[in-house]
Structures are given as C-alpha cells and as structure tokens.
Amino acid sequence: MSDDAALDPSDWKAFRATLHAAVDQVVDDMAAIRGRPAWRPVPEEVKAALQDAIPPDGEPLDATYARFRELIEPYPTGNTHPRFFGWVHGGGSAAGVLAELLAAGMNANVGGREHAAVYVERAVVRWFADLFGYPATASGILTSGTSMGNLLAVVAARDAALGQNARDAGIAGADLIAYAAAGVHDSVAKALAVAGLGRAALREAAAGERHGIDVTALRDRIRADRAAGMQPFLIVATAGSVDVGAFDPIDALADLCAEERLWLHVDGAFGALAILSPAHAHLVRGIERADSIAFDAHKWLQAPYAAGCVLFRDEAAHRAPFASAPAYLKRTERGTGAGAPWYADYGIELSREFRALKVWFILRHYGPKRLGAAVARTCELAATLGARIEEAAGLELLAPVLLNVVCFRAVRDGLDEEALDRLNAAVAIAVQESGAAVPSTTRIDGRLALRVCIVNHRTRPDDLDVLLRAVNDAALTGC
Numbered sequence: 001m002s003d004d005a006a007l008d009p010s011d012w013k014a015f016r017a018t019l020h021a022a023v024d025q026v027v028d029d030m031a032a033i034r035g036r037p038a039w040r041p042v043p044e045e046v047k048a049a050l051q052d053a054i055p056p057d058g059e060p061l062d063a064t065y066a067r068f069r070e071l072i073e074p075y076p077t078g079n080t081h082p083r084f085f086g087w088v089h090g091g092g093s094a095a096g097v098l099a100e101l102l103a104a105g106m107n108a109n110v111g112g113r114e115h116a117a118v119y120v121e122r123a124v125v126r127w128f129a130d131l132f133g134y135p136a137t138a139s140g141i142l143t144s145g146t147s148m149g150n151l152l153a154v155v156a157a158r159d160a161a162l163g164q165n166a167r168d169a170g171i172a173g174a175d176l177i178a179y180a181a182a183g184v185h186d187s188v189a190k191a192l193a194v195a196g197l198g199r200a201a202l203r204e205a206a207a208g209e210r211h212g213i214d215v216t217a218l219r220d221r222i223r224a225d226r227a228a229g230m231q232p233f234l235i236v237a238t239a240g241s242v243d244v245g246a247f248d249p250i251d252a253l254a255d256l257c258a259e260e261r262l263w264l265h266v267d268g269a270f271g272a273l274a275i276l277s278p279a280h281a282h283l284v285r286g287i288e289r290a291d292s293i294a295f296d297a298h299k300w301l302q303a304p305y306a307a308g309c310v311l312f313r314d315e316a317a318h319r320a321p322f323a324s325a326p327a328y329l330k331r332t333e334r335g336t337g338a339g340a341p342w343y344a345d346y347g348i349e350l351s352r353e354f355r356a357l358k359v360w361f362i363l364r365h366y367g368p369k370r371l372g373a374a375v376a377r378t379c380e381l382a383a384t385l386g387a388r389i390e391e392a393a394g395l396e397l398l399a400p401v402l403l404n405v406v407c408f409r410a411v412r413d414g415l416d417e418e419a420l421d422r423l424n425a426a427v428a429i430a431v432q433e434s435g436a437a438v439p440s441t442t443r444i445d446g447r448l449a450l451r452v453c454i455v456n457h458r459t460r461p462d463d464l465d466v467l468l469r470a471v472n473d474a475a476l477t478g479c
C-alpha cells in the first residue's frame, strides 16, 4: 500500500517556508492597514477567475497561495481598516490572528469529549458569566454570533414556557407571544420563525425615553394580550440597538418579567460589552437578572470572525432543549469520551470549532481594562463626531449619539426628502468606492441616514477628519 493517500507535505521544509511567508504577509498587512483603501470593489475579472474549476490533479501549495495573494487578499470586507464604519464590524486583533493559527494546527472538535479545548471554552464562558454577575451555576456556549445566540435563547425560552414535551412532540397550536423594541435586530424574528413560533409572534413594544422600551405601556399590553387568550412568554431587551445604539431599561424589564413570569433575554450583540467600560457599564444595569444574554466577541472584543456567546442563568433550562446522547456519542467516565457535559448538549451543533482559543487569547493578553478602554474610546470618538456634525454646515445629525453609532445626512438647500434620500444613498456609495471610509446606511424616522458605527480599536480622531472630508466632497459634487 502506498503512503500517497496521506495529505502531509512531501517536503516539510518547503511547507515551513510557505507558512513563514504567509505569516510575514499577514503581519505586513496588519501593520500597514492604514495605507490601504478602507474598501475596494472586487473587479469582474477577479470574480470570474474565482469561479475557475478546481484543478483535478491539484497544484503546488505555492501556486494556491499565489492565487490567494492575487485574487483574495486584496479585496477584504475592509473591517480591519480604522475607517470601516459600516454595520457593526469588529476590527480583529493581532492576538486573535495568532490564536486562529494555533487553533487550526490543533484542529480540535469542541462538540465534546475530554481534551483541553473544552476546558478553555469553559474558562471563557465562566469569565463572561462572572463579568455579567451571573451565579456560579450559570451556563453558556460560544456561538458563531449573536444570531445563533438569540436562536438558542428563544428555543430555551419556548421550552421553558411549553414544557419539555414541546421539544419531543412539537409545538402545534402554541400561541406564544414575544415583545421587543421596534429597533430589535432581525435575528430575533428569524429565531422565532426557526423555533416554529413564526415571525408574527414578535410584537413591537412602544418606545419611551432615548428609544428604549416604555415599560409601563408594555405591562398594560401584556395584560391585555393575556386577557385576549394569548400566551406572552418572552421579552427581548436590546442592549445597543443596531440602528442607533439604544438600550432598553433592563432592570425595569426584569421587574416586569418577574411579575408576569416571562423569560427575559438580552440581545447585547455589541452593547452588552459596554459593561467593560466603567463610564458605560450603567447602561446594562440589571443585566445579571436576565434569563439569557447573547453577545459577540467579534465586535467590540476584536476577536476575528466568528465568535459570539450566549449565557443562561439556569443551566438546566439551557440544556433541556438540546441534550441528547445517541449510542455512538456515549459519554464515558474515563478516556477520550469523558468530559461530560458536552457542548453538543448546549446547542444545535455537534462538530464545533475551537473558537474559544481566540477569545481566551484576547481576554488574557489585552485584559478587561484595556479592552474596556478601547470600548470607551470608540464611544468618545462617536460623541466627537456627533458634535462636529451638529456644528457643520451641510450636515444634519438624525439621532442623538447614545453609544458608538452616529446617524446623519448631508443636506443641500432646495432638495426635498426624496432627493435627500437619493443624495445620501449616493454619498455612502461614493465614499465607499473612494476607499476613504466605509459608512453604511439605515433609515431614521423615514429618512435615509449615513450610519457610522465605530467598533475598531484602531480608529483615531484624524480618521473622523478623513470621513467628513469624503462625505462633504461627495455631497458637494452630487456624487
């Protein structure tokens, strides 16, 4: 029998040289990120070249790497760049890059079993649980992101409301109702749909102060819905809404959930980690009373994509919907099959990557104080940008700056609302295509807004100058 079936390099020395070159390139790219465009379009010929057939007999590793250098590496999303302000994208970090390489080398499957990676994930989950003031009995799991965290929480809340039978017999006829602010992320409606409850199970709670849920109005609404025969089961509090960075009053919602016996879930994709900044921690007051909290490490914690986490106060309620043990996954007392409970019992996936390693590296290396300082700085930069926009002729702030998000638009005399929408949509694209910066857009009170969400720890005050110049130039030329 030949050894050719093994895929290891025939020449380890050559492989080492290629890997070293790749490491040098990654470090060079990180160090020189400021000199690159914040984004550039992928040329049509590059898209076409990336659809090439796979070479049936393979090709030398250096050739594949050269192709990566030519066709892939020059056209990133752009979020490692300090002037990438679109959506809510983290900038990544050097420690995270190192950890990703090491995790790939270990190739751990963290669905379960007895190996160190499981204990790294437990340590990370424990650290997060302590950060949010959860009890020692709390549980959690790292996820691909907050969308997945929201889904696991909705499923656990559903089964807590309907009982264990829901998981085995299904939920036919259940009329469960959930409530969230108008600005809640769409992943919550998706989660309700996937959980079999339907997107229509999500009811919009009226807004009170600073875009947060009006708790008194919600209390009346829940009672009325209950009187009408519906079954309220869940309130989703948003910590950092995607459009404007608004916070729902978590403490008051926890009181309401206790009164009405509802599950309180916090979607804190980015905002929950405001807790790391002493100046902003008050925004999540009461979060330790939530039944579950979902948030991302790939945003404000600067972990490379993808890494989120969902925590549950009650470990049993977390495990109940997901635990199962078919014969071939039997947990053993000793040996490789030990290590129970397995992470597969706390979520949907069986095979799971070692995403805990990058989070562990980041937490240990930068430490909570430095990470909190980076969070605080992005908020300070957003406040500065908001103040500059308020003073600038030709720009209009469309929402108060509550956290790290600034929504504004360019205005020109004589343009009606529709024309202003068109102008600002064109400004966003012109600024992106110029490579100067990447804002995204949203709608605030029906108006198209340029949306700048500062998440990247590399962003500096002079980056705001470049952004504002690019916006003004684009607005003046009418794009």
Ligand SMILES: Cc1ncc(COP(=O)(O)O)c(C=O)c1O
Residues within 6 Å of the ligand: 087, 088, 144, 145, 146, 147, 148, 185, 187, 238, 240, 241, 242, 267, 268, 269, 270, 296, 308
């Ligand atoms: C408030 C909120 N919830 C949920 C999500 C979805 O998170 P992810 O993209 O990690 O799935 C986001 C993403 O930006 C968000 O801002």
